[in-house]
Amino acid sequence: MFQLTATPASALADEPVHIRVTGLSPLQLVTLMASLKDEKGNVYRSKAFYKANEVGELDLTQAPAFGGDYVGVHPMGLFWSLKPQKAFGRLLKRDVNSPFWVTLNLYDSVCMQDFITDEPMASQVVQRWFSAPGIQRVQIREGRVRGALFLPPGEGPFPGVIDLFGGRGGLVEFRASLLAVHGFAVLALAYFAYEDLPSSLQEIDLEYFEEAANLLLAHPKVQMPGIGVISVSKGAEIGLAMACFLKQVAATICINGTNAIYEFPLRYKDLVITPIPTFIERMQFHVSGAVSLRHYKGDPRDELNQQSVLPIEKAQGSILFIVGENDECFNSKEYAEQALRQLRSHGRNNGRMLAYPGAGHLIEPPYAPLCYASPNQSFSWPLLWGGDPAAHAAAQEHSWGEILKFLRQHLIQTRKKL
The missing domain is CATH 2.60.40.2240 (Acyl-CoA thioester hydrolase/BAAT N-terminal domain)
Structure with a gap:
């Protein structure tokens, strides 16, 4: 039988x-x-x-x-x-x-x-x-902040993490919920195209993200004094900015992001960082009908673009860059390498990179299927994300273990030092 x-x-x-x-x-x-x-x-x-x-x-x-x-x-x-x-x-x-x-x-x-x-x-x-018995989901509508907070069972306090996705907008919860199963209090944070938030991204208001960080830290089940950020794509650009400017951020994971401000200005109090221009003529069309944006962005190393590069040397916490070498959306390995060089030139060693040959842009938790291309509200064509299925799967499995290790090391040890 x-x-x-x-x-x-x-x-x-x-x-x-x-x-x-x-x-x-x-x-x-x-x-x-x-x-x-x-x-x-x-x-x-x-x-x-x-x-x-x-x-x-x-x-x-x-x-x-x-x-x-x-x-x-x-x-x-x-x-x-x-x-x-x-x-x-x-x-x-x-x-x-x-x-x-x-x-x-x-x-x-x-x-x-x-x-x-x-x-x-x-x-x-x-x-x-993506959840387990005892995980609590709390809808967040406090001040300007919109999202969902996932809390592990028990009294805590638990290390707090903000989870940011990219240019699709809305509220994406599956990674936050899964991280909560592993013992973190995670705020899946929406920042556009959700409820009463702006329907499209016009600027990055860093005070919104600071408000979210303070809200998370004020929760009785979230441990002080610092939080982690896990971010991907456009979210990783914001995540890196949070690491640079917000004292609440003790550990940041940037998955396939940039080291500079693109498309929309970043505002924080009196500071405005103007974006590096993008070049529509550099978009490359794939045989599938999807479009690659890998060469679409201006180079942060150009003299005219220097003022848009994030001051990563100001980051107080640790930063982990996770990059797919087959990323067809961003030249993410180059951006991470530039950021690490900038840190070293200021005598800092609080950043490191995990680079995965054959991995694409959308590096998810383990065993998720590769998404090679999908629609995006900002473009008329599907965006090409890249990646070889087997290599991408290996990257997802390995990086997830490293993500959990990194967050535990830098958030739980932070508490022990005090």
């Missing part, structure tokens, strides 16, 4: 699942398929071809896939290789209080087509959660 098992069948989204098949014929060729439907009804699918061992068993921690959406030994390959049926789809968990349901199907022989009407030999459904 064929048996397909995936353990644990209900787990956090950043936990690996052990997939095994028993009851096959010796050396039997099979196809394993995964499918998922997001909250909007969009379907994502993946498949891989495998050969059973001499006793008719298959263990994905040991067996290499010989074709399909990936090749080689990848125990979580069926998850990170999920592809949208509809072009330019991006898998985003919108309601963190419900899981993604992933259906795993086993088919006899090698099935080349993406959609199979035959009954599978065996099936298993796996739940992938």
Whole structure:
């Protein structure tokens, strides 16, 4: 009797699942398929071809896939290789209080087509959660600040973190919720295109982010004296600015960001930093119909642009730059290297970089499928994010461990020093 098992069948989204098949014929060729439907009804699918061992068993921690959406030994390959049926789809968990349901199907022989009407030999459904029992979600509408605060169970106090996403706007909660499971009090912060906030970004008002930092630190379950910031893309530009100007920020993670102000001015009290210009003629169109912005921005090293470069040497806390070397949206490795050189030239050593060959722009928590390109409200065309699926998956898995380590080290030790 064929048996397909995936353990644990209900787990956090950043936990690996052990997939095994028993009851096959010796050396039997099979196809394993995964499918998922997001909250909007969009379907994502993946498949891989495998050969059973001499006793008719298959263990994905040991067996290499010989074709399909990936090749080689990848125990979580069926998850990170999920592809949208509809072009330019991006898998985003919108309601963190419900899981993604992933259906795993086993088919006899090698099935080349993406959609199979035959009954599978065996099936298993796996739940992938971004929250856990006891995690509290608090809607934040205080002063100007809009977002959602995720609190771990217990009295605390917990290290506080602000979570910033990029140019898509709105409120994105899945990473904040997942970090709360790991013991952090996390404010998923919206800054445009949400509730009564501006519908589009016109300027970066750093006092808004300072208000959010103070609000988080004032919470009785959040430990003093400093908070962390985790940020990606446009959010990472803001995250770096927060590190430079806000004394509340003790640790900053910038995922594929810049080292200067672009597109919109940054304001903080009496200070205004004008943005570096962008050049529409430098956009590059990809064969897929998406557009690459990698060379679209002016160079921070040009003399005319110097006044737009963030004064990273003023940052009091530690900064971790995470960059994908195949980022098609920003020249993010170059920006991180410039920032680190600037720190060193001022005798500072509070920054470091993790660079991942083959990783694209949208580096998410582990096992999330690569989003190669997706629509963006600021452009008429989908934006190209880049990334090789297997290399990107490896980057996500490794960087997540480093993110958790970094936040624990710099936020929890901060407390111990006092």
